[in-house]
Structure formats: structure tokens, C-alpha cells
Amino acid sequence: MEPNSGSWTSYSRYVALGDSQTEGIGDPDGMGGHRGWADRFAELLDAAYPGLHYANLAVRGRRAGQIRDEQLESAVALDPDLVTVMAGMNDLIRPRFDRKSLLTDLDIVFGTLIDTGATVVTFTYPDIGGVAPLVRPLSPRIYALNDDLRMLAEEHGVVLIDVEPVxxxxHPLVWADDRLHLNPLGHDLVARAVADALALPGSGDTWRDPLPRTPSTYWHTLAAESVWATRYLLPWVGRRLRGHSAGTGLYPKRPDLLPVLL
Structure with a gap:
């Protein structure tokens, strides 16, 4: 389904499903928690249509199968009229990436949510190889996953926000130091993208605007990659080898539909 048809539908019950990006990692709220693009979008939606109730079921580290098993039933029970789903990246970066299983999980999630009558929104992914050169071998997987997401969105009538060509x-300016999560500027960009896709009053496509170039020398890039690998990549690999996840033992930050408080 093409985003932003030029008309706006009001929503009163918004539920967000996903992993760390939707939970809001990389966007501290100043009180020891995380804000994130879904919180930011909920604020935009509530400003346009006061009285919105919003739940966020996302938990960091969750793969698509876990989102299906842990979040889908709860989301349906909340009877939302708007749902966002950001899922698949935690599957894609695993060494034993199972594309078939991922597509099956996404197909079930999208189909189940669409059957409730809710508007469902999902996303393609940017090429993280452009942000973290050491992981460029994953780029072909990202492009293939984006093609799959386009196909599934078309089949189910899901609103697709295609960020890949943007x-x-x-751009490094929208990513946190770990290069795995968006920073506040990046979370704001995604919130504005969703508002644009749903044609909220006052929204626009400025989230597509190019950002300033950040030139660097070969040696600067090499040094930055070395620091990033030591500080973030190797610890992440170590956790995966031990079977640990950043989300182990954690629960959704906002499991119930509650008013949006600015």
C-alpha cells in the first residue's frame, strides 16, 4: 500500500510492536528510560487528535518469532485501530539467518493484525553497511529483506514506509555511537516519517531531506572502526556466543493502552 494517500484517518488506539528501535533505545527520556520514535509519533498523533491511547509492547533484542509469540496476541487483545510493526533486523544480523522462518513470522503478524481491521504500518531498513563499514557483508541481506517486506506489505495491504532509498x-548523524540504534535525531526522523505516511495534519516529507555531508579521512575512518569494533561489536558478538540477549528478563515499557502524557 502506498503511504500518504492525501487523506487522514483519525485514530484513538495505537499499539507499537517491535524490538529495541521501537522501545526507544538510543533516545533517553531524561528519567532513566527511553523515549523513541513510537513515543514521539504518539505525541504527534495525540496533538492532531487529542484523547489518543497508546501502548508500546516492544522489547529490545526480540526477533520476529518472539514478536509473534510474545506481542501479537497482546496487541490484538488491545483492539487497536493503528499498529506499527518494526521487525526483522535482529533476525537478519544473526549468523544463522533463516529467511524462510522470518518471512513466515512476518506474514502471520501482518495477516493477523490486518484481519482485526486496524491500519498496519511497517518499514524497510536502511543499509547499515553505510553506517558501519565493518558489517557491509550484511548489505545484500538487507536489500533482500526489504524486497520481501515490500511484497508482504502489498499482499496484506500494510502501509509501507520505504526508508531504504532515503x-x-x-546518515551517521541519525545513529547512536553503537551504530545499532537511532539517536534522538534519528528517532525524530522516523516519527515524522510515520506522520507523513499517514498524512497527519501538519506533517510533511521533510524527513526525506538530505543531511550535511560528514567527510573524513581514511585514517580517521580506520581509527573510528577500530574503536567501534572494540567497544560495541565484540561485546555484542560475545553475548550472542553465550546465548544472551539485551532483552533477557525485560518486559514492555507500556503494556496497556494509556493516554499520551506530554
Missing amino acids: EATA
Whole structure:
């Protein structure tokens, strides 16, 4: 389904499903928690249509199968009229990436949510190889997953926000130091993208605007990659080898539909 048809439908019950990006990692709320693009979008939606109730079921580290098993039933029970789903990246970065299983999980999630009558929104992914050169071998997987997401969105009538061709989404300025999560600027960009896709009053396509170039020398890049690998990549690999996840033992930050408080 093409985003932003030029008309706006009001929503009163918004539920967000996903992993760390939707939970809001990389966007501290100043009180020891995380804000994130879904919180930011909920604020935009509530400003346009006061009285919105919003739940966020996302938990960091969750793969698509876990989102299906842990979040889908709860989301349906909340009877939302708007749902966002950001899922698949935690599957894609695993060494034993099972594309078939991922597509099956996404197909079930999208189909189940669409059957409730809710508007469902999902996303393609930017090429993280442009943000973290050491992981460029994953780029072909990302492009293939994006093609799959386009196909599934078309089949189910899901609103697709296609961020892959938008250069700003792979710009270093919108990513946190770990290069795995968006920073506040990046979370704001995604919130504005969702508002644009749903044609909220006052929204626009400025999230697509190019960002300033950040030139660097070969030696600067090499040094930055070395620091990043030591500080973030190797610890992440170590956790995966031990079977640990950043989300182990954690629960959704906002499991119930509650008013949006600014």
C-alpha cells in the first residue's frame, strides 16, 4: 500500500510492536528510560487528535518469532485501530539467518493484525553497511529483506514506509555511537516519517531531506572502526556466543493502552 494517500484517518488506539528501535533505545527520556520514535509519533498523533491511547509492547533484542509469540496476541487483545510493526533486523544480523522462518513470522503478524481491521504500518531498513563499514557483508541481506517486506506489505495491504532509498536514514548523524540504534535525531526522523505516511495534519516529507555531508579521512575512518569494533561489536558478538540477549528478563515499557502524557 502506498503511504500518504492525501487523506487522514483519525485514530484513538495505537499499539507499537517491535524490538529495541521501537522501545526507544538510543533516545533517553531524561528519567532513566527511553523515549523513541513510537513515543514521539504518539505525541504527534495525540496533538492532531487529542484523547489518543497508546501502548508500546516492544522489547529490545526480540526477533520476529518472539514478536509473534510474545506481542501479537497482546496487541490484538488491545483492539487497536493503528499498529506499527518494526521487525526483522535482529533476525537478519544473526549468523544463522533463516529467511524462510522470518518471512513466515512476518506474514502471520501482518495477516493477523490486518484481519482485526486496524491500519498496519511497517518499514524497510536502511543499509547499515553505510553506517558501519565493518558489517557491509550484511548489505545484500538487507536489500533482500526489504524486497520481501515490500511484497508482504502489498499482499496484506500494510502501509509501507520505504526508508531504504532515503539517504538521511543511513546518515551517521541519525545513529547512536553503537551504530545499532537511532539517536534522538534519528528517532525524530522516523516519527515524522510515520506522520507523513499517514498524512497527519501538519506533517510533511521533510524527513526525506538530505543531511550535511560528514567527510573524513581514511585514517580517521580506520581509527573510528577500530574503536567501534572494540567497544560495541565484540561485546555484542560475545553475548550472542553465550546465548544472551539485551532483552533477557525485560518486559514492555507500556503494556496497556494509556493516554499520551506530554
